[in-house]
Amino acid sequence: MQIHPMWATYPDLQPELQATLELIQQQIKTDNQPVNAAILDLINAGGKLLRPAYCLLFSQFKPTDRSKMIALAAAIETLHTATLIHDDVIDQSPIRRGVTTIQTQFDLPTAVYAGDYLFVVCFQLLSNYASSLRSVQQDGKSMADILNGELAQMATRYHLDMTIDQYLKQVSGKTGQLFALSSFIGAYESGQSLRFSRNSEKIGLNIGIAFQLLDDILDYTSNTDTIGKPVHNDMRQGVYSAPLIFGMNQDPQIKVLLQKQTAMTDAETAEVVARVHAAGGVDQARDMAAEYTNKALKAIDKLPDMPARQTLHQLTAALLNRNV
């Protein structure tokens, strides 16, 4: 199994990410073959491994035991995969990364347990490879924030008065925290000071927020085939993201259309998308993503002048320009 072709342009990172993926695959060994197969299918469907990439990059400013850092990067990606599986259960999403989701291909119990199992694998990797309880504590805090972001999102479904501040708070939980955690653990476990590690954490948080904004923008500018999951699913499920919130603020007709909630027709969904574009919702969201990315880039440029800094800059800048 090969990692995503995008990493060919990052030779400092590619072999370690390949090793991370292989380590994850080795960890998947339950007493239930369908569960193993379901998890491996998802892992092999080619996630971009961005979170482990940031963990590894922030650990490259100091010479350190690389196999330990790879194990911690694997822990992070395992946690990410666990949240994806449970999110798909909750959203009843039929596809992910272009392959059918676990609860569609197998069944609900398999999906719930598969997610639980990956939480446990994360927990084991972390407790076996981290050098200090502080990293484990940080992981616990991040997990709580991630879940709280998801729960807050669930609590505000179909809220037509949802604000961009609420959105940002949820996003920094559900996506930002995992990028923040990856960056913190990379730095801290490679032996950096708490100050350096907290700075890395902040950079990771801004990257994560920008990343989610881009994801939400792509939902308005791509089709299902390109991004490997159904578009406009969030809107139908009442999860209102930045482009839509900005759009609603300009065009009151959007709220009228959204009031039909799950009963919206495909034509009405298409009309909302068109109106969001016309109202500048997508552009405003793109500006906001650029803002968070630039904040991260500025902080990255102040890091010690080492190859990892350049790679961090290159990768982070590329994320803003991605189209998948």
Place this chain on the structure above:
Amino acid sequence: MQIHPMWATYPDLQPELQATLELIQQQIKTDNQPVNAAILDLINAGGKLLRPAYCLLFSQFKPTDRSKMIALAAAIETLHTATLIHDDVIDQSPIRRGVTTIQTQFDLPTAVYAGDYLFVVCFQLLSNYASSLRSVQQDGKSMADILNGELAQMATRYHLDMTIDQYLKQVSGKTGQLFALSSFIGAYESGQSLRFSRNSEKIGLNIGIAFQLLDDILDYTSNTDTIGKPVHNDMRQGVYSAPLIFGMNQDPQIKVLLQKQTAMTDAETAEVVARVHAAGGVDQARDMAAEYTNKALKAIDKLPDMPARQTLHQLTAALLNRNV
């Protein structure tokens, strides 16, 4: 909220268990009110807090920081509650502890996230209060064993050739490991040697296996009102427990009836139950429970002569004679 009345006869344990319950309640603070309410409902429905009880008891052989031990006991019960919630999702069980389950009262997403949230709370309590990474590692190992027990159980559903050895292996995973973990952490975190802690772990494992055997026996000797959950649910779901496996070995007609799987009528379920009793399946399972209890009691009696030893003996002996 008061803990279960059974603890009135254990004055050395009652106040600490009360404090454990209160600490758990304080931890439940998500940004989603229905999820908080759902979790608190289940917690307040009065679980017996047996796992934290063993954690606390095994920590009472040495003077130690009691608030730390209470936090670790709370971590254990939180993990237990998380597994109950996800098990109910998977079994689509309508009631638990006499109250409607979370996915019945609320919905599936609430139940999945509620379970995930409690895993995270467990993780946080453990990483904040444990003195060593070893306890966290032990927790990771136990969680993997618990999940593997569940997964193995899922993989052998409706297997009419299921053996008692397979059953015991699954049970030592899904139930035994959490009692084993509680006992280990209680001992180890109170400053006992690894040897003492491993011995405590083994005692806990045998208690857990006996406890599950009793639970499975009660499924054949009680009714829904008494035990607060539907009886014979396991049989209908293809989860074959000790009384049924022993019964099948004696009376081939039982297998014929079970072949209808989910299509079994209530009359047929009742006939299986009657045949299991007549074939001595319940008696054999009871003998096996006594065997594991006695193994645990023997080892308890060899512990240092302190009040905790007496309480451990009293509690463990009482578990074998429980009717709820």
